[in-house]
Structures are given as C-alpha cells and as structure tokens.
Amino acid sequence: MSALIEFKDFNKYFGTNQVLKDVSLSVESGEVIVILGPSGCGKSTLLRCLNGLEVAHSGHLRFDGRELLDKKTDWRQVRQHVGMVFQSYHLFGHMTVLENILLGPLKVQKRQRSEALAQAEALLARVGLADKRDAYPRQLSGGQQQRIAIIRSLCMNPKVMLFDEVTAALDPEMVKEVLEVILDLARGGMTMLIVTHEMAFARAVADRVVFMEAGSILEHNTPESFFSNPASARAQQFLEKFSYVETMPKKTRLKELS
Numbered sequence: 001m002s003a004l005i006e007f008k009d010f011n012k013y014f015g016t017n018q019v020l021k022d023v024s025l026s027v028e029s030g031e032v033i034v035i036l037g038p039s040g041c042g043k044s045t046l047l048r049c050l051n052g053l054e055v056a057h058s059g060h061l062r063f064d065g066r067e068l069l070d071k072k073t074d075w076r077q078v079r080q081h082v083g084m085v086f087q088s089y090h091l092f093g094h095m096t097v098l099e100n101i102l103l104g105p106l107k108v109q110k111r112q113r114s115e116a117l118a119q120a121e122a123l124l125a126r127v128g129l130a131d132k133r134d135a136y137p138r139q140l141s142g143g144q145q146q147r148i149a150i151i152r153s154l155c156m157n158p159k160v161m162l163f164d165e166v167t168a169a170l171d172p173e174m175v176k177e178v179l180e181v182i183l184d185l186a187r188g189g190m191t192m193l194i195v196t197h198e199m200a201f202a203r204a205v206a207d208r209v210v211f212m213e214a215g216s217i218l219e220h221n222t223p224e225s226f227f228s229n230p231a232s233a234r235a236q237q238f239l240e241k242f243s244y245v246e247t248m249p250k251k252t253r254l255k256e257l258s
C-alpha cells in the first residue's frame, strides 16, 4: 500500500534560516503520528506545509498520490482534504455553532444542506454538544469551542487531520474533553498528525512518535520505546524535562509549559 502522505528530502527556509532539513516522513492511511520536539524545531512549519500555509523550498511532498510541491497544485482543493486545528479556534463570532460548521460543506463543497446538516448534527452529538447547535461561540467555554473547531474540520470529510497544540490555550479541566475527542477519532481510524505537549496523551494516541530537533527528524519510534527508552540523548533530555514538570502542582506546571 502506498503512503497517504510522504515528505521526502523536504527542505524549508525562512530567508536564510533553514527550518526543515531533509525531512522524510511517510504516513499510511489510518496512522496516528505524534510529532514532539523542543520549541522552534519546526513542528508547526511541517504541518503548515501540508496544507499550503507555508511553501517549501525543495524536496517532495506527496499527498494522496499527488505531488504538492508542483506549482500547479490547487491548494483550495487540497485543503478540503486536509483538516487543520490550531491552538486558537477561530470560530466566526457572528455565526452560530451550526452556521460555523456548515460554512465549508455548503459554500466550499457545495453540498446539499440536508445531507451536510445530518452530518453536522451527528458530529455534534458525537462530541456531546448537540444542545449547543444554535449557540454563539462567545456562549461556549474554550474546550467547547475547540471541540466545535474540530468537528467543523471533520464535517469536510478530510483524509487527514492536523492538530497543532490544540489544548495549549485551554484550562486544565477542559483539556481532557478535547483530547478525548481526538482519541475517539484515532479509534475510528482517522489519519492524524498531532503536535502536543501532553505526554500521557501522546503515548496513548500515537502509533508512531517522531522526534524533531532544529528542523531534522532525529528519531522515529513506537510510543512504548520512545517514552521508556528513547534512542537519542536529545529526546531523553526532552522527556526528562517533562517528567520533572509532571511532578509539579498544576498551576506551576502550566507556566512551565508555556
């Protein structure tokens, strides 16, 4: 079976600063990859290249059988298949939850309202927010808004979901409800690339962990090996910092992680 996503010898510069260096990463359909690494190592940039928010310098990036680094790539088309959720949820404040979710399916994908509505309602029920369909974003908690942002992406029927620190801005009590939605997606076979600072979650959700430093992938590993016996000294140092943080009281811990 060929990979759904394949980065090969992939390089990206910002000016003269090379932020991705010969990155090669293959992702099969249904796989969950967690990308870990210190701040500034290029995790967000890697995800952003996959939906055209950043343009790469050289190498290959194949998605679903197509080379995306081709100048003729229609990114509007590609983005329909690549869902991305960030730290901040960017729901439209003047639209209800349902209007937010249906915008892409109706305006971009030109789907039948009845069919898209049925899917939106099913997704709302799946994340326990069926009763919020007519609420406005300001009437929801951060965790609820983030769950809506996730199902807004899902309602486009993407082939892959990219998550970039989706719980980083949430209060600790709301982190769990959002991570549970992502775990549920993993159980359902969704292909996902996840950047997170929640190590217990990373271990639970990942089929494979990719550890990056300074723009390069240092290690591909199973979560079991990565967390108990990382191959690189750098990954070991990175994990030590987290195990130290885990032992601190919650409030201090949040400051440390930010």
Ligand SMILES: Nc1ncnc2c1ncn2[C@@H]1O[C@H](COP(=O)(O)OP(=O)(O)OP(=O)(O)O)[C@@H](O)[C@H]1O
Binding pocket: 014, 019, 037, 038, 039, 040, 041, 042, 043, 044, 045, 046
């Ligand atoms: N728009 C930009 N212009 C110039 N440099 C950038 C830009 N975006 C990111 N960079 C640089 O690229 C490098 C990788 O940044 P990136 O945001 O991908 O790191 P990250 O691993 O996601 O970090 P963090 O964990 O802090 O989110 C950093 O050195 C950063 O300063």
Ligand SMILES: [Mg+2]
Binding pocket: 043, 044, 045, 164
């Ligand atoms: Mg980032």
